[in-house]
Amino acid sequence: AWPLPTMHITQLNRECLLHLFSFLDKDSRKSLARTCPQLQDVFEDPALWPLLHFRSLTELKKDNFLLSPALRSLSICWYSSRVQVCSIEDWLKSAFQRSICSRHESLVNDFLFQVCDRLRGLNDTVAGPQ
Template sequence: MHLAELNTECLLHLFSFLDKESRRSLSLSCRRLHEVFLEPGLWTLLRFGSPAELRRDNFVLGAALRHLAVCWHSSRVKVCNVEEWMKSSFQKDLCREHEGLVSSFLERVCHICPNLVSLTLSGCGHITDSDITIVLRSCSRLRRLCLENCSRVTDATLRAAALHGTSLEEVRVDFCRNVSRGGLQALRESRPELVLGAERSAGMIPDTRPEERPHVRKALQNVLLFV
């Protein structure tokens, strides 16, 4: 018996053991297997290792998606997390290659995947509070939100979680330096039933724009007066 002669249930079971690349390669062998590849029920979980993977055609987005993770642990993550006004021209050029990829992808998810229950973003230095807020508004069944090393996430995301995350059961904001103790406390008070985690976040030094550092500028001016 040829593989393509198996019924859909058996083929879906076989496909479920393969990674995204293998599924795509197998789907190119014949029309029958390509139809199985496009079956929404096959794609309940998606995990990406970098924003570049979001450009590929080796996965299908659909209403069946329940669990989504973009976990980037490349050395470039360090560049993404540098404050924008402190980046060199070279660093900015690196970021331009991928800075809008995760945000654009999340926008697609909001339109296509309303049944998402778990979202994990790690090392995604360019996502903003607005990106997360849109997800919370669009995916009303979201139960778990895990953000790690996302430098542009602030207390605004915590406020959005309290306001729009009606189904949320767990929120984690680990190593997110612009999340404050006050923001975490406000979320705890407004949603005491939530499991809330924030490893190191509130203890890190938040971003501060140069124009917001008058005491530093004044101190420097005083030093220059005596040079």
């Protein structure tokens, strides 16, 4: 039997690479993009980012997504211990809890300001804890 020819992923055309990337979550996309400039270029293609779904605050901290005009749907749906702490009335919070809430609030607010800045006309909803 003849040996099968080997092919490197970067030999695929851009359309195929975008299709492959579309099956990966944000973390996996970022990891793959770090392997070479060509894959980083695919990672940064706005067509790859029509939907963003965040399940935790740590996903907002990572450089693992792209905000672009291609974004059609954005959801932020988490219920973490931090969010739970932040739902306590201010006067009941300890200094530590106030500190956590302050960081959580500014993180989400900064992110949403970036979204609004870059994506005028985004008409899908941003959901809170469910």
